[in-house]
Amino acid sequence: MELLLHEYELPLKHPFKISRGTVTVQQSLIVELRQDGVSGYGEAVSSTYYNSPIETMRNHLVGMQPLLAGETFRDTDSFWNLCAGCLANAPFVLSGLDCAAHDLWGQLEGAPVHRLWGLDPDDSVASSFTIGIAEVDEMVAKLAEMPGWPVYKIKLGTRRDIEIIRALRAQTDAVFRIDANCGWTPDEADALTAEMAQLRVEFIEQPLDPSEQKAQASLFHKSALPIIADESCVREADVSQCADRFHGINIKLCKCGGLTPARRMITAARDHGLKVMVGCMAESSVGISAAAQLAPLLDYADLDGAVLLSKDAADGVQLRQGQLTFPDAPGLGIRSLR
Numbered sequence: 001m002e003l004l005l006h007e008y009e010l011p012l013k014h015p016f017k018i019s020r021g022t023v024t025v026q027q028s029l030i031v032e033l034r035q036d037g038v039s040g041y042g043e044a045v046s047s048t049y050y051n052s053p054i055e056t057m058r059n060h061l062v063g064m065q066p067l068l069a070g071e072t073f074r075d076t077d078s079f080w081n082l083c084a085g086c087l088a089n090a091p092f093v094l095s096g097l098d099c100a101a102h103d104l105w106g107q108l109e110g111a112p113v114h115r116l117w118g119l120d121p122d123d124s125v126a127s128s129f130t131i132g133i134a135e136v137d138e139m140v141a142k143l144a145e146m147p148g149w150p151v152y153k154i155k156l157g158t159r160r161d162i163e164i165i166r167a168l169r170a171q172t173d174a175v176f177r178i179d180a181n182c183g184w185t186p187d188e189a190d191a192l193t194a195e196m197a198q199l200r201v202e203f204i205e206q207p208l209d210p211s212e213q214k215a216q217a218s219l220f221h222k223s224a225l226p227i228i229a230d231e232s233c234v235r236e237a238d239v240s241q242c243a244d245r246f247h248g249i250n251i252k253l254c255k256c257g258g259l260t261p262a263r264r265m266i267t268a269a270r271d272h273g274l275k276v277m278v279g280c281m282a283e284s285s286v287g288i289s290a291a292a293q294l295a296p297l298l299d300y301a302d303l304d305g306a307v308l309l310s311k312d313a314a315d316g317v318q319l320r321q322g323q324l325t326f327p328d329a330p331g332l333g334i335r336s337l338r
Contacts, residue, residue, distance in 0.1 A: 001034065001069065003064060003068045005031065008029075008030060008313045010283070010309050011025050013308060014132065015132070018157065018181045018183075019156070019183030023282060026046070026282040026309075028043055029057055030043055030096075030314070031061065033100040038107040040104025040105070041286050041332070041334050042096040042098065042101070042102075043283055043290070043313075044092045044095060045092070045281050045282070047092065047254070049231075052090075057090070057093050060090045067086065073104055076101050076260055079101040080098050087257075091255060091258075096258075098253075098257065098260050099332065103332040106332065110330050113331060119293075119297065121295070121324070123296035124296050124301070125301050128301070129307065130153040131153070131154050131168070133157065136163055137167075140171060149174060150174055150175060150321070150322045151176075152175070153205075154178050155181065156180050157180045157181055157183020176199070177300070178201050178203070179204075180204065181231070182207075182210070184207040186215035190222070193207070193224045193227075194224045204226070204227050206250075217245050220246060220247070226275070228246060229245070229246040229248070235257070235261070239274070247275055248269070248274050250302070251266070251276065254281060254287070258290075259294070262278070263294070266294070275300065277302060279302040280303050280304070282309065284305075284313035285312050285314045286313060287306075288305050288306045289316035292324050292333075303324065316333050316335065
C-alpha cells in the first residue's frame with residue numbers, strides 16, 4: 001500500500017461557535033491509501049479540545065508510511081489492528097486511516113461499504129442541521145437560511161439559552177435537539193431540562209463536563225428529557241460507563257478511531273439499552289461519507305459537517321434538508337478530491 005496525504009483548509013460559511021470556542025476555518029488531512037491502481041480516502045481533522053493539531057497528525061501519518069509500504073491490504077479488521085498498535089493515542093489519525101481502508105475495500109470489491117455490511121441506505125435516519133452560538137437574531141437568521149430541515153441541533157451554553165430556544169421555536173415546529181458541549185452547571189441542567197421539555201426539545205446532548213459524574217448520574221434519573229453523551233463517550237471502553245448516566249451516546253469516528261470501533265460501540269450500546277447517534281466535526285464530504293455508512297444502524301444522526309462549509313474538499317454522500325443521498329459508487333462513495 002502507498003500512503004499519501006492531502007492537506008486542506010476548509011472555510012466555514014459562518015463562524016461556528018460552541019460553548020468552549022469558535023472555528024472559522026477547519027484544518028484537515030485527507031488520507032489516501034493506494035493499492036492495485038485504486039485509492040481509498042479518509043479524513044483526519046484538527047481539534048484543540050481533543051489535542052489533535054494538524055502538525056502532530058501529519059507526523060503520525062508520515063511515520064506510518066514505511067510500515068504500510070510493506071503491507072498488502074487484506075481486510076479492514078486486520079488493517080485496523082495493525083494501525084491501532086502504533087496509534088493508540090492518536091484516534092483522529094487512526095480514524096482517517098481506517099476510513100481510507102474501508103473505502104479501499106469497497107473499491108477493490110466494487111461495492112459500497114454499507115452494501116458489503118448488508119445495510120440498506122433507505123433505512124437511514126434523517127440528519128440534523130446545526131446552528132452555532134451567536135446573538136439571538138443571528139441564530140434566527142441562520143435558521144431562516146436553512147428552511148425545511150426536519151431536525152435542528154442548537155448549540156447552547158450561554159446565559160440566554162431559554163431566550164434562544166423560544167426565539168427559534170417561534171420560527172418552526174421542527175424537532176430541536178440541544179447540545180450544551182459541557183456548558184451547563186449541575187444546577188443549570190436541573191432547571192433547564194424542564195424548561196426545554198416545555199419548548200418541545202427532543203433531547204439534551206452533553207450538558208455537563210465529563211468530570212461531573214455524580215451530578216450526571218443524578219441528572220439522568222430526574223431529567224425531564226433524555227440525555228445523550230458526547231464528550232463523556234470517546235472510545236469503546238466508555239460505552240459501559242454511560243449506562244445509568246445517559247440515555248444514549250454520540251459516536252464520532254475521529255474520537256473512537258474509525259468505522260471499525262464505531263460498529264463495535266453500536267453493538268455495545270444496544271447491549272446496554274442505549275440509543276445511538278453518530279455525529280461529526282466540521283469536516284469535508286470525505287469524513288461525512290464514511291460516517292454516513294452507519295446511518296441505517298442509528299436512532300439519530302448529526303452529519304452536517306460538510307454542509308457547514310463554504311468550500312468542500314470532495315464529492316461524496318450528499319445531505320439535503322436532512323436526507324442522505326448515497327452515490328452509485330463503490331467504497332464510501334467519494335468520487336473525487338477537489
